[in-house]
Amino acid sequence: EKNGYDHFMLKEIFEQPETIEASFRGRINTKNNEIILGRLTDVMPRILEAQRIVLIACGTSWHAALIGEYLIEELARIPVEVEYASEFRYRNPVLSSNDVVLAISQSGETADTLSAVRMAKEHQAMVLGICNVVGSSMSRETDAGIYTHAGSEIGVASTKAFTAQVTVLTLLALRLARLKQTIPEERFHAIVTDLLAAPEKIRTILQSSNHIQYIANKYRDAVNALYLGRGYLFPVALEGALKLKEISYIHAEGYAAGEMKHGPIALIDNNIPVVVVAPKDRYYEKVVSNIQEVKARKGNVIAVVSMGDNRLKGMVNDVLEIPESDPIVTPLLTVIPLQLFAYYIAVLRGCDVDQPRNLAKSVTVE
Ligand code: M6R
Numbered sequence: 626e627k628n629g630y631d632h633f634m635l636k637e638i639f640e641q642p643e644t645i646e647a648s649f650r651g652r653i654n655t656k657n658n659e660i661i662l663g664r665l666t667d668v669m670p671r672i673l674e675a676q677r678i679v680l681i682a683c684g685t686s687w688h689a690a691l692i693g694e695y696l697i698e699e700l701a702r703i704p705v706e707v708e709y710a711s712e713f714r715y716r717n718p719v720l721s722s723n724d725v726v727l728a729i730s731q732s733g734e735t736a737d738t739l740s741a742v743r744m745a746k747e748h749q750a751m752v753l754g755i756c757n758v759v760g761s762s763m764s765r766e767t768d769a770g771i772y773t774h775a776g777s778e779i780g781v782a783s784t785k786a787f788t789a790q791v792t793v794l795t796l797l798a799l800r801l802a803r804l805k806q807t808i809p810e811e812r813f814h815a816i817v818t819d820l821l822a823a824p825e826k827i828r829t830i831l832q833s834s835n836h837i838q839y840i841a842n843k844y845r846d847a848v849n850a851l852y853l854g855r856g857y858l859f860p861v862a863l864e865g866a867l868k869l870k871e872i873s874y875i876h877a878e879g880y881a882a883g884e885m886k887h888g889p890i891a892l893i894d895n896n897i898p899v900v901v902v903a904p905k906d907r908y909y910e911k912v913v914s915n916i917q918e919v920k921a922r923k924g925n926v927i928a929v930v931s932m933g934d935n936r937l938k939g940m941v942n943d944v945l946e947i948p949e950s951d952p953i954v955t956p957l958l959t960v961i962p963l964q965l966f967a968y969y970i971a972v973l974r975g976c977d978v979d980q981p982r983n984l985a986k987s988v989t990v991e
Pocket of ligand 1: 988
């Protein structure tokens, strides 16, 4: 069942060009780029009227939710909040029938997320789901939703489910933007075009897996690691850090790069690897300054850069290159080398990547 791969996680990482395609198949009309989210048709008026959208999730799905927040706010101009399900359900939040709650879960069985769904329903909020497992509790208990169609994910570390969630959130944000006319026509088409091109770009990134393995070998004995990113790539930094810590047991923290000077900079010494997600986007110059700050303190920088970025190549210890694309699509591309980096480090350390210690695939305890 592993199709010749050593682990399910590696197989699932390599499946992502196809699984991302599966998540937008039938949902983008390639003749006119229109987005079709059939299961949301009936509830769309209520989403458009919502005073805010609250995204709830745990773990990796929560990182997808953070990207969702940035996407929906930037493209559709609807206020969004993101909450850990385990916090939301216990804290008596302000909720009403004017709110739309969108729960995100690969398994659809996470206890905290399900409880948050039930609580939101008691408050008369409309509750939607983004879920991978068809027929799961969450899919039955929500008013409507979108399946991610990533296929079954066996590795405990979520990979293809994450990119499928981000794809679906991008489709949702684009659909809302279209209906609300909050982005110019050309921008809309440019994003859809780049989304359609993402699977092919991911194939290119996957071809560099040997190089990523070579870099992983250099940092396999790290004790701590820091991951930095800005904008859409801040949640990607969080996700990269979570991947590393859960399968390799190296302590890793993800931070918004602008926050580094408010504390984490104290961690920098000549031992720490600092993974910086730094493609050419509107934050590029800011991120370059962050890299200079790390280098000035002798940190080892591994940068995820746009292909051909010779400036950063000359400045950092190692680079992981990704093809250029619209910033809306870069989370899907930049997370791939981080998944592979964590995977190879964990394998080199002799860890059980598919079944990391103390973790279960779906967390049905509270
Ligand atoms: O099935 P869910 O998406 O609700 O699961 C949420 C988290 O338990 C899950 O993402 C967890 O953090 C993974 N081990 C991350 O790789």
